[in-house]
Amino acid sequence: MTPAFAVEYARSALQVAMLVSGPVLTAGLVVGLVVSIFQAVTQIHEASLAFIPKIVAMAIAAYLSAGWMIDTLLDFTRHSFSLLPQMGG
Numbered sequence: 001m002t003p004a005f006a007v008e009y010a011r012s013a014l015q016v017a018m019l020v021s022g023p024v025l026t027a028g029l030v031v032g033l034v035v036s037i038f039q040a041v042t043q044i045h046e047a048s049l050a051f052i053p054k055i056v057a058m059a060i061a062a063y064l065s066a067g068w069m070i071d072t073l074l075d076f077t078r079h080s081f082s083l084l085p086q087m088g089g
Contacts, residue, residue: 036050
């Protein structure tokens, strides 16, 4: 395995990780921003008000995008297994 191959493989692994985590993190970001604006406007500063909606939104996003996430991870795994001969040396 050459250093260039290792760097390219690590780059693609990080790219897949960011791609798969994107929908869940985006949902948490959007809901967190909306809740923060709501708290600033109403001056209600309750910790559970910020935490619970984000968890619910992230769980829903994970549920809705689970099929796509699994397909993406399976494609990466298949691609990784096809590269095994190159990794061996």
